Amino acid sequence: MEDVYVIGRGMHPFGRFDKSSEQIGAEAARLALTDAGISWGDVQSAFMARMYLPATSGPRILRNLGGTDISIIDVEAACASGGAALRQAVLAIKAGDVELALVCGTEKMPRGFMDPSMIYSPWQVELGMSQNPAYWSMRAMRHMHEYGTTEQQIAKVAFKNHRNSVHNENAMYRKEFSIDQIMSSPLVCDPIRLLEICSPNDGAAAVVVASGKKMRQLGAHGIRIAGVCHSISRYSSDFRCPADSMSATLENVGPTRVTAERVYEAAGLGVGDIDCFEVQDTDAFCEIEIYEDLGLCPVGEGGPLIDSGEVEIGGRTPVNMSGGLISKGEPVGASHLGQVVELVDQLRGRCGARQVENARVGLAHVLGAGGNCAITILQR
Amino acid sequence: MATTPRRVPIKEGLLAGSLDRLSEVRLCATRCRSCGESTLGTNSNCPNCGGQKVEQVSLANEGTLYTYTVVRHRPPGNYRGPDEFEPFGIGLVEVDGVIRVMAPLKSKIEDLEIGMKVRFHSYPLRTNEAGDEVIAFAYTAGG
Numbered sequence: 001m002e003d004v005y006v007i008g009r010g011m012h013p014f015g016r017f018d019k020s021s022e023q024i025g026a027e028a029a030r031l032a033l034t035d036a037g038i039s040w041g042d043v044q045s046a047f048m049a050r051m052y053l054p055a056t057s058g059p060r061i062l063r064n065l066g067g068t069d070i071s072i073i074d075v076e077a078a079c080a081s082g083g084a085a086l087r088q089a090v091l092a093i094k095a096g097d098v099e100l101a102l103v104c105g106t107e108k109m110p111r112g113f114m115d116p117s118m119i120y121s122p123w124q125v126e127l128g129m130s131q132n133p134a135y136w137s138m139r140a141m142r143h144m145h146e147y148g149t150t151e152q153q154i155a156k157v158a159f160k161n162h163r164n165s166v167h168n169e170n171a172m173y174r175k176e177f178s179i180d181q182i183m184s185s186p187l188v189c190d191p192i193r194l195l196e197i198c199s200p201n202d203g204a205a206a207v208v209v210a211s212g213k214k215m216r217q218l219g220a221h222g223i224r225i226a227g228v229c230h231s232i233s234r235y236s237s238d239f240r241c242p243a244d245s246m247s248a249t250l251e252n253v254g255p256t257r258v259t260a261e262r263v264y265e266a267a268g269l270g271v272g273d274i275d276c277f278e279v280q281d282t283d284a285f286c287e288i289e290i291y292e293d294l295g296l297c298p299v300g301e302g303g304p305l306i307d308s309g310e311v312e313i314g315g316r317t318p319v320n321m322s323g324g325l326i327s328k329g330e331p332v333g334a335s336h337l338g339q340v341v342e343l344v345d346q347l348r349g350r351c352g353a354r355q356v357e358n359a360r361v362g363l364a365h366v367l368g369a370g371g372n373c374a375i376t377i378l379q380r
Numbered sequence: 381m382a383t384t385p386r387r388v389p390i391k392e393g394l395l396a397g398s399l400d401r402l403s404e405v406r407l408c409a410t411r412c413r414s415c416g417e418s419t420l421g422t423n424s425n426c427p428n429c430g431g432q433k434v435e436q437v438s439l440a441n442e443g444t445l446y447t448y449t450v451v452r453h454r455p456p457g458n459y460r461g462p463d464e465f466e467p468f469g470i471g472l473v474e475v476d477g478v479i480r481v482m483a484p485l486k487s488k489i490e491d492l493e494i495g496m497k498v499r500f501h502s503y504p505l506r507t508n509e510a511g512d513e514v515i516a517f518a519y520t521a522g523g
C-alpha cells in the first residue's frame with residue numbers, strides 16, 4: 001500500500017499564553033503549510049486532535065486559514081489524541097480517499113490538577129482519589145518495591161529531560177536543575193516530586209502528510225511514517241487512571257507493550273533499529289517503565305538504564321531530546337504531534353545543540369487516561 | 381423526638397449489609413460466572429469477558445496493601461476531606477486473592493508499607509441535601 005510521508009511541520013511553543021486556542025492552533029497549522037510549501041487550499045482533509053477544547057474545535061481553529069468545504073473532524077483519545085488523529089490521516093491517504101491532509105493538535109488548559117470530573121466518578125472525587133499523579137505514583141512505589149528502583153534514578157530522568165530542554169525554544173521550562181534540587185522539591189504524591197512531573201498548559205503542533213506520489217509532484221522531501229498505532233489498555237492491565245479496582249489473578253500486558261509490538265510489526269522494524277525516542281514522561285518514573293515496555297531494556301532494568309547514560313543525547317538510545325513533557329508541559333491534544341515535530345526535526349538534522357547524530361529512525365510514544373496509547377515511528 | 385438519619389452509601393451498590401450496623405458492612409463486588417473475574421461494586425456485566433451472568437459478593441474485611449501513595453496536596457474538585465487539609469494515603473488493597481481495590485487509607489502515613497495487613501472500615505462521611513448520612517469506606521492498619 002501507498003507510503004505516507006510528513007512533508008511539513010509547524011509548532012506553536014508549549015507554555016501559557018494570553019491567546020485563544022484558535023490563534024494558537026492556526027499558527028501551528030500555518031507554519032506546517034509554509035514548511036511544506038503548500039497553501040491551505042491544497043489540503044484535502046484535516047484532523048484536529050484535542051481533549052479539553054469544546055466540540056468542533058477543528059473547524060473553529062482552521063477557518064482562520066480561510067474558507068473551505070473539506071472534511072475537518074475532531075479526534076479525542078485522551079493523551080493519545082494526536083496519535084489517533086495522525087492515524088486517521090494516514091488511513092485516509094492509504095485508502096486513496098485523499099492524497100494530502102493536515103493533522104493539527106491544539107489545547108488550552110487551566111493550571112494545576114486536571115478537572116477530575118472528566119475521568120473520575122463523583123464518589124472517587126469525594127474521597128480524594130482524583131489526582132492523576134497519585135495513580136502514577138502507585139505504579140512507581142510498586143516498581144521500587146519489586147525491582148529496587150530508587151528515588152535517585154527517578155530524579156535522574158527529570159534531570160536529563162530538564163537539561164535537554166535548555167536547547168528547545170518550544171519548551172515551557174528551559175532550566176537545568178541539579179539532582180539535589182529535584183530531590184528536594186516538594187512531594188506531589190510519594191515518591192513523585194514537583195520537578196519530576198509535567199504541567200497541563202497551552203500549545204499546538206501540526207503536520208502536513210501526503211502520499212508518495214503527491215510528495216513527488218510537489219517536489220517535497222518527506223519523512224516516511226513507518227507506522228502509527230493506537231490502542232487502549234486491556235482489561236486490568238494498567239491502573240494509571242481512572243480505576244476503582246484491578247484483577248489480582250490476571251497479568252495482562254500493558255498498553256505500551258501492546259502498542260509497541262503492533263507498531264514494530266507494522267513498520268517492519270525492531271527497537272534496535274530506532275535511533276531516538278520521544279516518550280510520555282508525565283512523571284519521571286513513567287519514563288523508566290516505558291524503557292522496559294518499548295524493549296529498550298528488560299523488565300525491572302529501567303533504573304539501571306538511566307544510570308548507564310545510554311538514554312542521554314550522545315548515548316546509544318537517546319530519549320526525550322526535546323526535554324519531554326516534564327519541560328514542555330502537556331497540552332494534551334498537541335503533545336504527540338509535538339513529539340512528531342521533534343522527530344521530523346531530528347531526522348532532518350535541524351536540532352542544533354540537541355541533535356542526535358545521524359538520526360534516521362525515531363519513535364514517538366504517548367500514554368494516558370483510559371490506557372490510551374499511541375506510537376508513531378518515522379524514518380528518513 | 382429526635383430521629384436517626386437515614387444512611388445511604390457513597391455510591392449505590394458499593395456497600396453490602398445493613399448501613400445501620402457499620403461494623404457489619406462490607407465492600408460489594410461483582411463476580412462473573414463465566415470467567416470468574418471480580419470487579420468493585422454492583423455491575424450488570426463483566427468488563428473482562430462482557431458476560432452478563434454475574435453475581436454480587438461481599439468482600440472479606442482483611443486485605444494486603446499491594447501499593448500506595450501519599451496525596452500531599454488537596455485533591456481538585458469536590459473533595460470531602462477535612463477543611464484543613466492533611467496528607468493522606470491511598471492504595472490498592474488486595475482482598476481474597478482475587479481483587480485489588482483502590483481505596484483511601486486511614487492509617488498514619490509514616491506507617492504505610494507495601495505488604496502490610498489492612499482492614500476495611502466504613503464511616504459516615506457527610507450529610508447530604510436530603511439530610512441522609514452518606515457512608516464511605518477506607519482501610520486502616522491491622523489485620
